Amino acid sequence: MQHSSIHWFRKGLRLHDNPALLAAATGCHRLHPLFILHPSSSRAGANARRFLLEALQDLDSSLQKIGSRLFVARGCPEEVLPRLFRAWGTTRLTFEVDTEPLTRQSDATVAELAAQHGVEVIREVSHTLYDTERVLALNNGKAPLTYKHLQSLLASLGPPEKPAPALTQEHLQGCFTPCQASHDINYGIPTLEELGHDPTEVGPQLYPGGETAALARLDMFMERTAWVCSFRKPETEPTSLRPSTTVLSPYLTLGCLSVRTFWWRIEEVYQRQREHSQPPVSLHGQLLWREFFYTAGASIPNFDRMVGNPVCLQVDWDDNPQHLCAWREGRTGYPFIDAIMTQLRTEGWIHHLARHAVACFLTRGDLWISWEEGLKVFEELLLDADWSLNAGNWLWLSGSAFFHRYFHVYSPIAFGKKTDRDGAYIRKYLPILKDFPAEYIYEPWKAPQAVQERAGCLVGTHYPQPIVEHGVARERNLGRMKAARAWRGKKSPKGGQAPPTALLPPQLPSCPLGTKRKAPTRPLVARSPRKKPKAEQR
Template sequence: MQHSSIHWFRKGLRLHDNPALLAAATDCRRLHPLFILDPSRSQAGANAQRFLLDALRDLDGSLREMGSRLFVVRGCPEEVFPRLFHAWGTTRLTFEVDTEPPARRRDAAVAELAARHGVEVIREVSHTLYDTERVLALNDGKAPLTYKRLQSLLASLGPPEKPAPALTREHLRGCRTPCQVSHDANYGVPTLEELGQDSTEVGPHLYPGGETAALARLDAVMERTAWVCGFKKPETEPNSLSPSTTVLSPYLKFGCQSVRTFWWRLDEVYQGREHSRPPVSLHGQLLWREFFYTAGAGIPNFDRMVGNPVCLQVDWDNNPQHLCAWREGRTGYPFIDAIMTQLRTEGWIHHLARHAVACFLTRGDLWVSWEEGLKVFEELLLDADWSLNAGNWLWLSGSAFFHRYFHVYSPVAFGKKTDRDGAYIRKYLPVLKDFPAEYIYEPWKAPRAVQERAGCLVGTHYPRPIVEHGAASKRNMGRMKAARTQKGNESPKRHRAPPAALPPSPRLPSSPPGTKQEPPAGPSMAESPRKKPKIEQC
């Protein structure tokens, strides 16, 4: 039987290593490659939506080269598919497995619709290195809660599968995609404005979306053999003026880049050479991705505090003013504000920069719920991957996986370790660009004459710190210790008023000088020592 197939793109916006797409083209006389823009699901801001539209245009261009086209339809999948099944005479629907709980519910509903319409459904795993359901089954249906436990489970499965062949014209021999002259008007990729976004809000186009850009970036990374072999993620710089990591995460998030292709390209580079090892190597970073995908699939309510069985129940403050200042880069701490400015304008920040601002918002300084930070990242990050975003916010807030809550990122000392002159701050906060290096991280300490020469008066042109870091972090450590002591008791009351704010001083004391680095994001179930912990600043 020759099928009339729909391949439903969601993530997996690529032609390489796409087994579900190959299944759609097998024994197929008519193929409709489909992407559904569901406005009810996306929380992404302008930068991320631009990336998605780039990826869709690139995908459509690649399909055109093979005599096919991409059909972009707007609406809820459960409402769209019955109409398309009928209009296109569909007999087969293929798509890539999505591990996120809301996506699983959506896919189950669509599969039920397909069955009622006599449409065969084929699902293929290719967004993760391993079949997440199989990993969970190996662990008695539970998510592994440590990196080592995940490694043990994966060792029993062997290496990840090799990538599937890329779609070629040969795969589409005898298969056509019906296109009308009105295709672009009816099924074309929309503009940002058509999605309700203001194109003036997007930042510089540093990371164009799409498979073509992804493969070019991967090739460029793989050419740096010594760098790839020596890569240790904790040793990269959070505030370098050009990225000190691969910036492949947005392409992996949207599936423009296959994670299995990335894994095996790395394996080729590693062969016969000395190289770093997990968890800090590039292979190790892909296993961290696998860890959080597995956790997100296996832990109920993974992206929230209440009802999440691994999450510490914390009585966070409800402080919209502090949250807004953090989001807009107006905390009065230049390192934090520069990071948040880069995030808003470019859509990407280094993972250690993410650690610093997440710690500052939650257990370090502002005591605002990690759920609020998660929402901001979901909107602003190009690579706002649901499982990784939730997992890392749980980690950095001290709510799950990581329990050494007395390790706090200093909003002053941490940035100085790799950028003492403050070049990063000067780039993203030009209002401070003329401050001497000795005051660039703490401009409130500069004498009035220095501020005047710099053309920036603290409290007028740039805000004073909204909290005093030393006092806030000490207070919050006590609150975190209390929350851990009460673990297992009834859930805390939500949305209580914050404690009285500490009035900032024009000459705040320096942060403690400690520079001990917090481990890379990922699970560690070690408990805190029995003796009273001391805040360790990095």
């Protein structure tokens, strides 16, 4: 039987290593490559949307070179696909497996609808190194909660599968894509304006979207053999004016780059050298971290929220919209934090240690605001906003899951100085502070009035005063976190019950405490223990 196939592109926006796309082309006389834009399903901001549109344009261009086209439809997949099944006489639907819970629910519905229309469904794993269901089956259906445990499970499976061959013109022999003159009107790729974004909102185009750019970037880094082999993620610099890592994560997020292709290209470099770094800090190690969070996100209920999440510490976070807004917009009064958030808003990418610093500042370090609020901001602003990784890292960095050394607090002053004592990073992203002497660049509020005047920036007028005093906030929050963890040890919260907040030293008048998130009625609690955990300035 010669099939009329739809290949439904979602994240795997590429021709290389796309087994579901190859399945669509096998025994096929008519192929419709399809992408469905569901605008209400994402918080993505202008930079991320531009990256997606560029990836779609690149994909369409690649398809045209082998005699096909990309069809872009808009709406809910459960409504769009049945309509296209009928219009196109579809007999086969193929797509890449997605591990996100909401997408899996949608996919189950789509599979039922396909069956009702007599459409065969083929799903292939290619967005992760391993089939997460197979990994979970090895662990009795539960996610491994440590990196080492995941490694032990993967060791029993052997290395990841080799990438599938890229789709070429030869695969499409005897197969055609019906394309009318009205294609660009009916199924063309929309503009940013059509998606409701002002093009003036986007920042510089540092990382063009698409498979072509992804493979070129991969080639560039794989040529740096010594760098690949010596790569250790913790030794890279968050304050580097040019990225000190690969910045391939946005391409992995949309599947412009296959993770299996990345893995085996690294392996080729390793094989040519006697020594190389090892997981978890190596490049292979970074891809295994990705696998760790994908496996967790696929199996832990309510992974992207606190309530109903069985691995998440239940914390009585503050509700302080003013502080949240100041953090998001880079107006905290801490130049290192504000520079990072400015880079994020304008460029759509920040170094992983920069993410650590601002996440810690928002949550357990200084502002005591829920990690869920930070997750939403990252989901909007990051080019590599990946549901599983975003949620997993916010759980980790807020001290809510996976990471238990909550007394390790990133200093918004000292941490940046480790790799950038002169403050070049701050001067780049906060030019209002560029003329401050190095001794005051991280703490401009300490500069004498005359120094501020010479710098052309008066703190409190041209740049904000700190919204909290770090030392006081850190000590207060250490006590709160210790109390939350003690409460969890005494009684595992059910139904999202938040633990009691320990009675702590009052906050400074300049830093009003936000209102509390509503929590179930609970007994009064004694003061937190006198002995406080030692805070480590990172």
